[in-house]
Amino acid sequence: QKTFLxxxxxxxVSVTLSNASCYFQPIKPVKRGDEIIGxxxxxxxxxxxxxxxxxxEDCLDCSCYKSGISCCTSYAIPVNFDEEKCVRIFDNTACAxxxxxxxxxxxxxxxxxxxx
Numbered sequence: 266q267k268t269f270l271x272x273x274x275x276x277x278v279s280v281t282l283s284n285a286s287c288y289f290q291p292i293k294p295v296k297r298g299d300e301i302i303g304x305x306x307x308x309x310x311x312x313x314x315x316x317x318x319x320x321x322e323d324c325l326d327c328s329c330y331k332s333g334i335s336c337c338t339s340y341a342i343p344v345n346f347d348e349e350k351c352v353r354i355f356d357n358t359a360c361a362x363x364x365x366x367x368x369x370x371x372x373x374x375x376x377x378x379x380x381x
Contacts, residue, residue: 286381287337305329324360338381345378 292305304312313319313329320326320339327336343353343364351374353362362379366372 287335289333289335291333292331305334307334320360322357324357341379341381343376343379346374346376350374 290308304314306312307327313327313334315329315331318326318328321336324339325336326339327334340355340360340362343362346353346364350366351364352367353364354370355362364374364376366374
């Protein structure tokens with residue numbers, strides 16, 4: 266259980282800090298010859314039917330396939346803006362970044378480029 270939580274923490278930090286925005290969790294049968302029928306369990310233990318799609322509370326768009334689960338970030342990260350004057354802030358509810366002035370968060374800043 267502790268190892269699983271540590272791996273989940275490392276994954277969540279690496280997804281947040283990297284520009285690589287997707288990961289794939291392959292199916293791992295219990296023993297040779299086992300056949301996975303109908304659904305796969307994600308890293309949090311939630312079952313998902315094959316060929317379904319969902320959005321996680323971590324703002325990932327996920328899909329379930331017979332080969333495993335694929336998840337990608339559902340938001341762009343602003344990278345080209347005035348970093349001396351402005352700051353990017355992530356809104357978990359909207360699953361989006363906003364770029365605002367450091368001195369006054371009610372004032373938006375112009376963003377010239379973002380990465381997925």
